[in-house]
Amino acid sequence: MDFTRIPHPSPTPDATREQLIADPGFGTVFTDHMVVIDYDDAKGGWQTPVIGPREAIALDPAASVLHYAQEIFEGMKAFAHAEGGLALFRPEANAARFNASARRMAMPEIPEALFLAAVRALVTADAAWLPPIAGGSLYIRPFMFASEAFLGVRPAKQYKFIVIISAAGNYFKKGVNPVKIWVAQDYVRAAPGGTGAAKTGGNYAASLVPQAQATAQGCDQVVFLDAIEHKWVEELGGMNLFFVRADGSVITPPLTGTILPGITRDSLIAMLREEGLDVREEAYSIDQWRAEAESGLLLETMACGTAAVVTPVGTVASPDGEFHIGAGGIGQMTAKMRERLVDIQHGRAPDPHGWVMRV
Template sequence: MLPFTIEPTPTPTPAAVRDAALVDPGFGKLFTDHMVVVRYNAAQGGWVDARVTARAPIPMDPASSVLHYAQEIFEGMKAYRLADGSTALFRPDANAQRFQASATRMAMPHVPQDLFIAAVEQLVTIDTDWFPKVEGGALYLRPFMFASEVFLGVRPALEYLFITIASPVGAYFNGGGAPVTIWASQNYSRAAPGGTGAAKCGGNYAASLVAQAEATAQGCDQVVFLDAATRTWVEELGGMNLFFVFDDGSIITPPLTGTILPGITRDSIITLARDLGMSVREEPYAFDQWRDDANSGRLRETFACGTAAVVTSVGTVKDPNGSFTIGGNQSGPVTAALRSALVSLQRGDAPDPHGWVHRVG
């Protein structure tokens, strides 16, 4: 594996300023002092020059390939402060593997798993004082890669930058854990068969923003997308996977058919639910059925999950034809149990039979 050159910032944020900012970090607005940068150059044989350095603007030529052809991918993950004061990552190997899968789809080079994890560990170690002490606080980590070669031509680039930055965060949604309201988009699609839906690339999120703006205008917190071909089947939110809990205790989540991002939180929830004796099925679920089951009471809970928001109840769904409410617009017991099981594991407060908690240092 590449050795890392450590170049601590000569102007670290003063402790008093940092600690004041960490009292209420919000989400994705505050950043730590450092970043990790690794270059890829095909002519030099691949990955070179791994550095931990001061967080700073990235020099970029206006002909950089990413600005024209959008070869870009990223990951979202968190580091946690455990009860004993140590720090840990949650399933970083899964993030590294998904990063490689995204790279394959976007015709980009793979970042080796050990290099990916080492980059994240280096950043957590050097910026360990940036962990917020707020309830649910964590260090949100954003590894990303983009085509940096300077050229105008439609082909995969030959040069890339792999960078990791960190942001101290609190809760993703305001409202103290209250169920969110979501808008069912009828006019826009997030992904189509054969497209990039299963890759974590910026283009998928850019395509979702107009629908998210529509949701916001309707007083909703998030947008839910239906399948592009028939607008029949529920797929996912703009940044989270969905689960449906029924009156018999069973759970359904839409299957991974190539148009849905394979969420690591989604996979963890499926495993934890089965560990708790719950029946989980990955199968299609129609939007009309969602409405009917909610109105009849057969559907008791709906929740969304992802690295940023963890596990969040969905209370109301709106579309141009009206709205429906799930479980009295209250967070249900299954949602609460699964969230508790996941958070307890991530924070090191519960046994880790699957070996998911990765201690740093």
Template sequence: MADARKLEFKLEPSASPVLASERTRLLENPGFGTLFTDHMAMIRYSEAEGWHDAKITKREPILMDPASSVLHYAQEIFEGMKAYRLADGATALFRPEQNAKRFQASARRMAMPELPQEAFLDSVEALVDIDREWFPSVEGGSLYLRPFMFASEVFLGVRPAKEYLYLVIASPAGGYFKSGASAISIWVSEDYSRAAPGGTGAAKCGGNYAASLIAQAEAIEKNCDQVVFLDAAEHKWVEELGGMNLFFVTDNGQLITPPLGGTILPGITRDSVITLAREEGLEVIETPYSIDQWEQDAASGKLVETFACGTAAVVTAVGTVRSSEGEFTIGGGGPGQLTEKLRRRLVDIQRGIAPDDHGWVKRLFTAQE
């Protein structure tokens, strides 16, 4: 259960932050996931004390015992979210309460303590505040945030740990895909599955991604940007990419996406896209969609667009699908009109360019503060 006590974060600023001139140079080309800010948030948990020792401190290596539970039994979960610069220069988060709720759901599945939502939100906001100068000015730039938690108890034994460490780190980010292509290519995994009924597919845990890496490596070998996984039982139903949800646009105004149900991660971007698509008058159908149907609909012209979505890649067109049996192209092989429209609507809301009718954007502080 979540600890109901209010946690106060102790502020321990770094005594040796990156110099402003060096930071400016680094932010000219931040890439994705390789550059990090000066600080991190940290909270400890023990069965005896609950959540405690909350602080914002210098980002530095973590000292771990070789017998730390996570290294042997992989009790670990994480989230992915972004902080944005709004059009007026203020800073904001996008639907952070949904990340907090999903973090709790992942913890329940992995037999870990649930971090109170208030503590999750406070940790993220405090880190963004202290490292606010790390926002990149590149087109589409943002501050990617990675809250995560792992079992830190020192023991060898198959049971849930009694001690955990929760942290948040921040990474200035540019574009997610290195190719820079307007539409990505996908490799159909025929030998590997991402998740099975009763497994951890709906939890955002490192083990899911570790199991997907061999398939992603195969995709890269085949000159594809991403891998798409099929269901584990019949190996015919499309589920999701290695790190994104999928949508299919038909010529009669339908938007199809594979249903949740334990094997697919409930993406926050996915949920936002569904809401925006319905506002555009589309019929959104959450239903199984087979790999054979995908190819047939693309060939007949019934399928006009396919796109993937997630926090890192936002909304990204899928142009080509490849497998050991050949390949097929969706539409003209580039971004379609609906893909571009939904992406623009979502990005404009996230960055404060368009009205936020859903209360999704949480402003943190203004440019003058």
């Protein structure tokens, strides 16, 4: 696929880049380049992709995204591979989910081949930004927004699809340790018929106030309950949940339209079943969570997502008090699933599902 390539006039010096990626944290250190592909309905749709310097976006103040929130994004990673070079994990699934989000937000779908070509071109251009640290990766952010300048409630006719990359370390500052989560009290993330299954910025904006409440309570994350009965566990602000039980079963909340269909979630379902566990997608209440944790039936709770991979949940807090899960450490199945998944991503273990794509 042909890209228009714009040379970078002043790329980051090697010494500066090496200093930045030595301890990049998460989401604050960005690479030199970006991909931009314009969509214009009047010109027949998607235009020639451009890869060039990462720079500010010129945007009309009447751009539709600023007023009517037509915006979607994805999160994916590139990893150092055991055989050398870099690899992506299930990028076709990201492309498919991106288009599912586009359909829900009345935006044009991008051909999956074009999505993948844009990601691969940018990773290739900025491969030197991969942090040389344990857990280091290139966090890839494809996104699309309505750029047409108009005021009126209708789908826009012009869009920008952009891909940027952030050099990334661990998502949680304290690394892979049990997190403490707060049960949202007065807020929900999504309601039936809403945009909960789309990866759109508004869903995350809605989580910021309850996340601030969680932080004020000394918690790392917030967990949302359903919008109707306010009793069924749905997901964290940015991660799906699994409940590992002593009877050999694992429960994860079902995808009923209010929960983001996580790619890590889908991968874990397959991997847990390969372990011989009975994985069930069914409703799980907050009262059941507490009762099974206190009785010992619940052994582990795993939170999962692209950014944090697989993370143990150690404590759940609410105005009714706290309850703890397992012995308070990283559970055996959580540790095993995280290690298996990371080893597949880095090419250190067999990939029976064909999930890894070499760049």
